[in-house]
Amino acid sequence: xxxxxxxxxxxxxxxxxxxxxxxxxxxxxxxxxxxxxxxxxxxxxxxxxxxxxxxxxxxxxxxxxxxxxxxxxxxxxxxxxxxxxxxxxxxxxxxxxxxxxxxxxxxxxxxxxxxxxxxxxxxxxxxxxxxxxxxxxxxxxxxxxxxxxxxxxxxxxxxxxxxxxxxxxxxxxxxxxxxxxxxxxxxxxxxxxxxxxxxxxxxxxxxxxxxxxxxxxxxxxxxxxxxxxxxxxxxxxxxxxxxxxxxxxxxxxxxxxxxxxxxxxxxxxxxxxxxxxxxxx
Numbered sequence: 001x002x003x004x005x006x007x008x009x010x011x012x013x014x015x016x017x018x019x020x021x022x023x024x025x026x027x028x029x030x031x032x033x034x035x036x037x038x039x040x041x042x043x044x045x046x047x048x049x050x051x052x053x054x055x056x057x058x059x060x061x062x063x064x065x066x067x068x069x070x071x072x073x074x075x076x077x078x079x080x081x082x083x084x085x086x087x088x089x090x091x092x093x094x095x096x097x098x099x100x101x102x103x104x105x106x107x108x109x110x111x112x113x114x115x116x117x118x119x120x121x122x123x124x125x126x127x128x129x130x131x132x133x134x135x136x137x138x139x140x141x142x143x144x145x146x147x148x149x150x151x152x153x154x155x156x157x158x159x160x161x162x163x164x165x166x167x168x169x170x171x172x173x174x175x176x177x178x179x180x181x182x183x184x185x186x187x188x189x190x191x192x193x194x195x196x197x198x199x200x201x202x203x204x205x206x207x208x209x210x211x212x213x214x215x216x217x218x219x220x221x222x223x224x225x226x227x228x229x230x231x232x233x234x235x236x237x238x239x240x241x242x243x244x245x246x247x248x249x250x251x252x253x254x255x256x257x258x259x260x261x262x263x264x265x266x267x268x269x270x271x272x273x274x275x276x277x278x279x280x281x
């Protein structure tokens with residue numbers, strides 16, 4: 001019984017996870033994921049690998065294979081400590097990880113990273129990359145840095161907690177008193193379309209979260225209609241921000257879509273990387 005390690009290498013962050021049994025990748029054999037920040041991909045990867053193996057009592061001889069994914073994995077051209085390393089396609093990993101964590105048989109999986117990637121995934125079939133949008137975590141942090149003076153996600157979350165979206169967005173009900181074909185008066189007509197001169201930084205922070213999440217939600221909903229699927233699995237770092245669940249939950253009722261944010265959602269892609277080992281055999 002030897003372990004499989006999955007590593008998702010970003011520009012300055014690395015996520016790492018493992019399964020203790022390469023032949024039995026289940027929740028019982030899953031090793032708790034780890035997230036590490038560093039100044040460059042190689043430093044991040046080796047720091048994460050050393051910490052992960054040490055904390056989980058793994059020696060090099062315990063490891064069968066290391067599965068690599070993510071934009072930063074292209075910098076890895078040599079074996080890690082002489083271990084066998086295999087590069088896994090990121091979109092394939094997004095699809096595999098989304099179904100594994102959600103327990104669904106098929107779904108559209110949205111990976112909310114710097115931008116957002118959309119993948120249709122169905123058990124027994126190769127995940128299909130559908131496209132995506134440049135709106136994502138990078139949008140949130142970039143605009144926050146300019147508008148709020150911070151690009152620290154924890155600070156932006158703290159501000160958004162006290163925000164009032166009524167001071168930011170224009171709603172359908174603000175534009176008409178009549179019913180428009182069953183469209184809810186509470187749906188957003190224009191993000192930041194009703195920004196008040198009295199809007200606080202908290203209002204702006206909540207408005208930025210709302211704009212990003214609503215954009216991702218609508219892209220994913222449009223994609224789901226092409227496959228007649230009603231489940232959308234949300235993964236990636238941005239899914240763990242405090243406003244995420246409330247905003248996506250509010251859209252569920254309007255569109256009849258089940259938005260799922262699984263436990264370990266931020267580690268979905270790296271879990272998918274480890275799972276993709278089965279495809280190499």
